[in-house]
Amino acid sequence: MGKIPKKFIDESRLVKEYFTKDYLLYQPDSDDKDKDKDSKSTELTQLMIPKKSSLRARLKSDDDAFVKFCEHLLQIDPEERPTAREAMKHPFFQKQYDDGLNDKEKERLKMFLSDKKMYKHGD
Numbered sequence: 001m002g003k004i005p006k007k008f009i010d011e012s013r014l015v016k017e018y019f020t021k022d023y024l025l026y027q028p029d030s031d032d033k034d035k036d037k038d039s040k041s042t043e044l045t046q047l048m049i050p051k052k053s054s055l056r057a058r059l060k061s062d063d064d065a066f067v068k069f070c071e072h073l074l075q076i077d078p079e080e081r082p083t084a085r086e087a088m089k090h091p092f093f094q095k096q097y098d099d100g101l102n103d104k105e106k107e108r109l110k111m112f113l114s115d116k117k118m119y120k121h122g123d
Contacts, residue, residue, distance in 0.1 A: 008076070026048055068090075068091075
C-alpha cells in the first residue's frame with residue numbers, strides 16, 4: 001500500500017496525536033489513556049512499523065493479475081483508486097482461469113447444464 005501521502009498528514013488536525021515530527025505513525029501506550037490530562041505521567045508511545053512483507057505474500061497468491069488488481073484497489077489516496085466501472089475493466093477480469101475440474105467432472109457438469117436447458121425449454 002505504501003506510505004501515507006504527506007498531503008493527508010499535513011491536512012489532518014489530529015496529526016500531532018498520531019505522528020512524530022518525522023512523520024512516523026505512533027500510538028500512545030494503552031495504560032496512559034485512562035490517566036488524567038492534568039496529572040504528570042511519563043507517556044509511553046509505540047511506533048507503528050509496518051511488517052516488511054509484500055502484498056503478494058499477504059494474499060498468498062502467485063497470480064500477478066490478482067495481486068496487481070488488489071494493489072490498484074488498495075490505494076491510500078481515494079483519488080487514485082479506481083471507480084467500480086474502472087475496476088471491472090482491469091486485466092484480472094479478462095484472464096481465463098482453469099476451473100479446477102478434471103475431465104470427468106467437466107463432462108458431468110456439461111450434462112447437468114444441458115439437462116437444465118432442456119427442462120427450461122420443455123415447459
